[in-house]
Amino acid sequence: LAKTTQPISMDSYEGQEVNITCSHNNIATNDYITWYQQFPSQGPRFIIQGYKTKVTNEVASLFIPADRKSSTLSLPRVSLSDTAVYYCLVGDMRYNQGGKLIFGQGTELSVKP
Amino acid sequence: DAGVTQSPTHLIKTRGQQVTLRCSPKSGHDTVSWYQQALGQGPQFIFQYYEEEERQRGNFPDRFSGHQFPNYSSELNVNALLLGDSALYLCASSPLANTEAFFGQGTRLTVV
Numbered sequence: 001l002a003k004t005t006q007p008i009s010m011d012s013y014e015g016q017e018v019n020i021t022c023s024h025n026n027i028a029t030n031d032y033i034t035w036y037q038q039f040p041s042q043g044p045r046f047i048i049q050g051y052k053t054k055v056t057n058e059v060a061s062l063f064i065p066a067d068r069k070s071s072t073l074s075l076p077r078v079s080l081s082d083t084a085v086y087y088c089l090v091g092d093m094r095y096n097q098g099g100k101l102i103f104g105q106g107t108e109l110s111v112k113p
Numbered sequence: 114d115a116g117v118t119q120s121p122t123h124l125i126k127t128r129g130q131q132v133t134l135r136c137s138p139k140s141g142h143d144t145v146s147w148y149q150q151a152l153g154q155g156p157q158f159i160f161q162y163y164e165e166e167e168r169q170r171g172n173f174p175d176r177f178s179g180h181q182f183p184n185y186s187s188e189l190n191v192n193a194l195l196l197g198d199s200a201l202y203l204c205a206s207s208p209l210a211n212t213e214a215f216f217g218q219g220t221r222l223t224v225v
Contacts, residue, residue, distance in 0.1 A: 043117070043203045043216025044156065087155055100146065100169045101205075101214060103155030 004088045009108040018075040020107050022088030025069050030092040033064060033071045038085045038106070047086075048073070075109075083111045115140065117206050117217035125223045126194050134189040134220045138206030144168075145187040146214065147179060148203040156203055162187055191222075199224045 005023040012018045024033070032051050036044035048055055050062040050071070061074040075082060085106040118137045126132050138145050144163045148156035158171035162181035181187045185206075191198055201221050205214040 041201070041219070041221070043205070043219055045216065046213045049213070100158050100161060100171070101148075101156070102158065103148075106155050 004090055004104050006086075006088050006104065006107045008105060009110065011110050011112065012078055013112050014079055015077050018078050018082070018109060018111075020073045020075075020086055020088075020109070021070060022073070023070045024088070024090045027068050027090055028092065031068075031090050032092070033062065033068075034089045034091075034101075035060070035062065035073045036087045036089065036101075036103075038087065044087060044103075078109075078111045080111050080113060082109065084109060117142075117204055117215050119202075119204050119217040119220050121220060122218065123221045123223075125225060128194055128196060128224055130194050131190065131192045132194060132222060134191075134202050134204075134222070136187045136189070136204030136206075136217060138185050138187070138204075139215050142206035142208050142215070143185050144207050145181060145185065146205045146207075147187070147189045148205065148216075149173070149198075150201040150203060150219070152200075159189070194224045196224050198222065 032049055034049040035047040037047050038044040048057055048060050048062045050064055052064050055062045063072045085108050087103050087106040089101050117139050120135045146161040147159040150156040159173050159177055160167050160179055161169040165181045176192045178190045201219040203219045204217045207214045
């Protein structure tokens with residue numbers, strides 16, 4: 001599974017757009033990019049997943065350039081409740097059945113009023 | 114529809130003891146995975162169960178074992194507890210051939 005690198009922490013203010021970039025230089029052809037969110041003392045929660053270009057859902061957008069060596073999670077107009085740790089994961093999900101997720105250190109996002 | 118439920122929520126054990134943690138997957142999910150999360154770290158994969166068999170395993174010693182029942186619920190057993198086993202233990206479930214994992218709230222294990 002490809003190793004990922006993301007900032008340890010980020011600060012933002014309410015109402016701003018937050019972009020968290022993840023580097024995955026060794027991503028393989030069959031790998032997908034997945035982001036999870038985790039609040040203190042809770043399990044991680046799936047946010048979004050993509051393979052290439054752009055994916056958008058009701059929570060976030062995921063931008064993946066053509067070389068797929070990095071990806072950016074975009075959170076529009078963050079609120080205090082978006083304060084959490086965000087994990088970028090890369091792997092071939094076809095045979096994982098949702099298991100064996102490899103988490104890194106994550107990015108601790110702090111949203112201030 | 115209940116999500117992934119884990120019990121107990123908190124547990125204190127003495128070094129050398131054994132512990133069993135329980136997980137009920139989300140309705141319709143047949144695959145269960147267990148993770149260990151130390152303070153300030155990301156979750157670490159322990160193992161995955163599907164069709165009552167261990168399908169994948171992470172880098173954990175044999176002191177960590179598990180079981181999956183016909184109703185897809187699962188148990189994580191840890192023998193000969195060490196102080197370093199203190200962590201949040203997370204259970205995740207997913208349906209067959211689906212990449213999204215749903216996590217429970219976790220069991221906070223403290224070994225003293």
